[in-house]
Amino acid sequence: RSHIGQGKITMDTPEFSGTGNIELHVSKPDSALVEISGPFGISFGSGLFTSSEFTFYDGYNNRVMTGKTTDENLRRAFRMSLRFNEILNILSGSFGFEDAPAGAIPKGGFADGSYNLVFKTARGIEEYRVDTDYGAISRYILKNEDGNIKHDIKFRDFRRVNGIYMPHSISIFRPMRDENLAIIY
Numbered sequence: 001r002s003h004i005g006q007g008k009i010t011m012d013t014p015e016f017s018g019t020g021n022i023e024l025h026v027s028k029p030d031s032a033l034v035e036i037s038g039p040f041g042i043s044f045g046s047g048l049f050t051s052s053e054f055t056f057y058d059g060y061n062n063r064v065m066t067g068k069t070t071d072e073n074l075r076r077a078f079r080m081s082l083r084f085n086e087i088l089n090i091l092s093g094s095f096g097f098e099d100a101p102a103g104a105i106p107k108g109g110f111a112d113g114s115y116n117l118v119f120k121t122a123r124g125i126e127e128y129r130v131d132t133d134y135g136a137i138s139r140y141i142l143k144n145e146d147g148n149i150k151h152d153i154k155f156r157d158f159r160r161v162n163g164i165y166m167p168h169s170i171s172i173f174r175p176m177r178d179e180n181l182a183i184i185y
Contacts, residue, residue: 001027001029003024003026003092003093003094004024004025005022005023005091005092005185006023006024006185007021007022007185008020008183008184009022009036009181009182010183011079011080011180011182012180013080013179014178014179015079020037020038021036021037021038028094029085029088030051031049031051032048032087033046033048034046034049042059043057043059044060045058045060047077049069049077050069052069054066054067054069054073054074056077065077069084080172080174080179085098090153090170090183091170091183095140095153100117101122104120104121106118106128113131113132114129114130115129115130123142124142124144124145124150125142125143125145126140126141129141131158136155136165136167137155138158138167139152139153139154141153144176148175148176149173149175149176151174152172152175154169154171156168156170157169167185170182170185
């Protein structure tokens with residue numbers, strides 16, 4: 001339910017490219033406090049995001065953004081197309097099955113050391129890879145109807161923290177939007 005993390009963040013999108021430090025406090029299911037800084041403690045951005053509203057200071061452009069927590073507003077703040085629940089799940093390394101359709105029976109099976117579950121949803125084809133050693137999702141892939149990858153999220157370098165395994169390396173690749181994000185805790 002709660003997560004505190006510090007690490008390095010790298011982002012590469014058509015709008016922005018850079019590397020910095022990240023510190024975050026996540027309280028699921030409804031809030032995240034994020035601070036991104038560069039060398040010598042220079043603030044690139046910091047913000048408080050809740051399920052209904054957010055405030056974000058963009059240190060790069062020296063402006064404050066506030067508003068409702070919509071996908072469009074989050075894209076302006078993060079410079080990447082992420083939904084609120086994805087931000088919480090990705091930053092905390094606790095990606096789950098929230099988007100899996102209720103009552104749907106996935107195709108499943110073992111491959112490459114993981115148990116794979118594939119759902120057909122309104123968003124496309126969603127594949128979850130569960131690392132059986134850690135009991136955690138190690139990869140999530142969303143494909144469109146043509147089989148092209150819309151986004152690919154990988155969780156790696158699992159370490160035991162307070163009795164559960166947490167990923168210390170998280171990467172997001174969105175080839176259709178030319179977006180990449182990596183966080184190393």
